[in-house]
Amino acid sequence: MEDMNVLTECLDSMKIPYTDLQLEQLYRYYELLIEKNKVMNLTAITDFDEVMIKHFADSISLLRYTPLRDKRILDLGTGAGFPGVPLKIFCPDSEFILVDSINKKLDFVADVCEELGLNDISVCHSRAEDLAHKSDFREQFDFVVSRAVANLATLSELTLGFIKKGGYFVSYKSVAAEEEIEQAKNAIRLMGGKVQKTESFNLPGSDLERTLIFIKKGVNTPKQYPRKAGTPAKTPL
DSSP states (O other), X not given: OOOOHHHHHHHHHTTOOOOHHHHHHXXXXXXXXXXXXXXXXXXXXXXXXXXXXXXIIHHHGGGGTOOOTTOEEEXXXXXXXXXXXXXXXXXXXXXEEEEESXXXXXXXXXXXXXXXXXXSEEEEEOOHHHHXXXXXXXXXXXXXEEESSSOHHHHHHHHGGGEEEEEEEEEEESSOOHHHHHHHHHHHXXXXXXXXXXXXXXXXXXXOEEEEEEEEEOSOOOTTOSOSTTHHHHSOO
16 A cells, blocks of 8 residues: 555644544545546546545545534535545445436446445435435435535535535535625525535645535525526526
């Protein structure tokens, strides 16, 4: 196993504790990601240190601001498993459902979860616009997380229908978020949410700026939302 110091130093600086098992699982995840990436476009980031920081530590960074113990969490647009799989590794007592519209990526994520021995984590092939109207998913989650998927107005419509009253949508953004939050105000309000706080920081070991936007669900999302597939992206509220 390669030296994991770049990751452990990053986690130490964020005051996120870890175990040897968690480091071993992340290393194996890296191996699987790089091997599969030879035949499938999963990530443009393949350098070991960059994967450790820009995929793994970035995904886990949420835990410096909120514990995710005994929660039900949906990761929308998970792609190759970010942030859901690293969060699951660090939150073994929470249930995760990882959603994406590209089935072959979910096949890879499912293989990773099996290889790593992760329990209470599953994948779901669907578009959010359809899934959020199903009773098993409608307002059933404590947290929804999404990383690098769409603008905040679109994301708010896609995600808030999944969240219980009192739960949170956390959007991972790579730049200062004030302008996006301003543009998304109407969508967030219509969906029953309110921006509670933002947390901006430089990801340790990199020059990557990050902002986590915490949107709290206050009232139930009106039944007509989200609108039909494709509409939230084409015409944000």
